[in-house]
Amino acid sequence: MECTWPESLPSSKKKAIKELVQGRDFVNQLRSLLNKSAGDNNNNNNNKAAPAEDLVVKILNSFTNSLSILNNAESDEVSQIQANTHVTNWNGGPKSSESSEETSRNTTHKDRRGCYKRRKTAQSWTKETPSLTDDGYAWRKYGQKVILNAKFPRHYYRCTHKHDQGCLATKHVQRIDDDPPKYRSTYIGQHTCSNFLKVPELFLNSSPPSDSSVLLSFDNSTITNKQDSPFFTSFQSSIKQEYKEEIPSDQNDIAHIQSSSSDYLISPDRTVAFESLGHMPVLSSTLDCDNGM
DNA sequence: CAGATTTGACCGGT
DNA sequence: ACCGGTCAAATCTG
Incomplete structure (x- = not known):
């Protein structure tokens, strides 16, 4: 199977990478900061929590931004996800699909036709x-x-x-x-x-x-x-x-x-x-x- | 007994 | 038609 990362998003991809690189830098800062604080661990570590947390927030923002960029670049996949939200309850009979209700098939199994969607574009x-x-x-x-x-x-x-x-x-x-x-x-x-x-x-x-x-x-x-x-x-x-x-x-x-x-x-x-x-x-x-x- | 696993059949894409 | 992915009944397990 070749569910692929979307190939046609050079610019947004760059943005994403940029954000991610930034995130990496933040992580590095966080690391050094934490290492530093680990050194003098005797004292109360309440003070260090604040800057560290701030960096963590930055990191999360960077990742979030880049990820949303990536998501926008593949609206296809997003819509697929939304559509799939109720794929599983075919019981109620979403069974939108066209035509043939021909029940004649066989009754050994319940009619499963159309009961699931094959995901094609998922990451x-x-x-x-x-x-x-x-x-x-x-x-x-x-x-x-x-x-x-x-x-x-x-x-x-x-x-x-x-x-x-x-x-x-x-x-x-x-x-x-x-x-x-x-x-x-x-x-x-x-x-x-x-x-x-x-x-x-x-x-x-x-x-x-x-x-x-x-x-x-x-x-x-x-x-x-x-x-x-x-x-x-x-x-x-x-x-x-x-x-x-x-x-x-x-x-x-x-x-x-x-x-x-x-x-x-x-x-x-x-x-x-x-x-x-x-x-x-x-x-x-x-x-x-x-x-x- | 509820939730997880097994397994054969079904479904859709190629 | 083939093959991979998914479903769901049957079975297992804690």
């Missing part, structure tokens, strides 16, 4: 990790499919809050390599849910991850999260995710690789997904028994 980005990492969202598996020319089946997940909050984010995860375990997660759409069970201590604990084996790519252009994208460098310097989810059983090698991996989720529609990086191990068991199916 997507992929991430490759040596392990199954928790991205902080609550995912619910809704399908699994054997993919042509793929060694392992692909697993499909949607946001748990699809129904209660209309969150349209989905992702699929595919194991692409076995010996050095490698998983490719493709995120499609944006979280519109407020699934923030826990505010992570990311902001204050911002040492850059030592081992960034995560690969992020937006549609075709692959970005390592080290320096290629100012956007992710910003995240990298401000977010550190520490997973402690237990890996099911046999895959011990995964379990110890895991602690050093990090991943960053953005939710372009909202402000930033800083606050969403919580716990909630979601992907855990299903992928490890691929061959058993």
Whole structure:
């Protein structure tokens, strides 16, 4: 599938990047500021909270601005999102589509025709990790499919809050390599849910991850999260995710690789997904028994 | 018993 | 027609 980041927005893209670069600078300032305050930690740290918070606000604004720019550039996708808000309740019979009510089909299954829309223009980005990492969202598996020319089946997940909050984010995860375990997660759409069970201590604990084996790519252009994208460098310097989810059983090698991996989720529609990086191990068991199916 | 997962069938794009 | 994505009934699990 090629859900792609819109290619035809050179100017707005530049603006977005500019904003994001700015955000990175703010993060750097924040880091040095926090480091500084960490040095003399004996005293009360109430005073430092103010400038730090201010910077955080700036960062959020920068990201918000750039993200809205990106969103405007792809009105197509926005309308798609809005339209999709009630895709799921085909029960009531949205079933707008043309013509053929021919009921004759078969009654073994309820008439599902038109019951879902295939998302075509949603943003997507992929991430490759040596392990199954928790991205902080609550995912619910809704399908699994054997993919042509793929060694392992692909697993499909949607946001748990699809129904209660209309969150349209989905992702699929595919194991692409076995010996050095490698998983490719493709995120499609944006979280519109407020699934923030826990505010992570990311902001204050911002040492850059030592081992960034995560690969992020937006549609075709692959970005390592080290320096290629100012956007992710910003995240990298401000977010550190520490997973402690237990890996099911046999895959011990995964379990110890895991602690050093990090991943960053953005939710372009909202402000930033800083606050969403919580716990909630979601992907855990299903992928490890691929061959058993 | 409610929520999550499994799984076969259906649907839409190519 | 094929293939990937999604649905929803059946099943599992805590």
